[in-house]
Amino acid sequence: MNLETGDLSGLVLPQDLERLRGQLQDLVDDGKPLTPAYEALATEAPVALVDLVLGPKAPAGPLAVRGAMAVLETLAAQASPAGTIKRLGDLAPELRADLLGAATGLWPSAGWLVALSQRFDSTPVGHSHLEGTRTHPAYPGVCVAHARAGHLDALHSEAAAGHPEALAALALVDTGLAAKAAGALLSGHPEIRVVPWLAASLGPDTAACLYRVVPLLRSRAAAEGLMADLAPFPSAQALLAMVLGGMRA
Secondary structure, eight states, X not given: OBTTTTBOTTOOTTTTHHHHHXXXXXXXXXXXXXXXXXXXXXXXXXXXXXXXHHSTTOOOSHHHHHHHHTTHHHHHHHSOHHHHHHHHHHHOGGGHHHHHHHHHHHSXXXXXXXXXXXXXXXXXXXXXXXHHTTTSTTHHHHXXXXXXXXXXXXXXXXXXXXXXXXXXXXXXXXXXXXXXXXXXXXXXXXXXXXXXXHHHHHGGGHHHHHHHHGGGOOOHHHHHHHHTTOTTOHHHHHHHHHHHHTSOO
16 A cells, blocks of 8 residues: 555555554645545445545544545535535635635535635635626526625626626625625726626615716716617606716717
């Protein structure tokens, strides 16, 4: 048996479990990677792998957890995705952001990632999960989940970066912040139509929100783009017409 290379020959489980545990700890103490050993165990002894990596005697620290990150899917299949990520985060708190990113890549639509962001994400809370799902079909729903969890700064940043799904989710919980986000979005992305997204969330309250957006516009391109969708909202349309009249070409 040579764990450094992932060679498990001669190993008999579960009889040799404690011997194996001791040798894995020796690798950690010597600063040597556990990835080859964990990958071999994922193929040959996945149940033992869970005990060794997630159990009460599991080695702590970034070296051990980086090795475990190479076999996340195997661990999650034997335990659970949420439990696996939470346990590894407890074993190496300094890798929580990396673990959250890896989890988002594997289980992008998982609802537990929203709550986990509260503990694992860097400021603003929710950013990692939102950023990691932008191209995934679940992104609109992920935005709504983070809105309901109160992760509004991350949603504002997403909207300002040109993602109207985040704007619509933000409008569900904070129309004032949604108006600011719409202004920021249009400043950088005047071609994006924000009115349909706001209307989908706000319904009859859309006009009031738009009335707050208009004074935030800083470019004629953004104002003209917004004007194209304002026919159903005459008060906002009239205000924007006044603003447009004072804007330079």
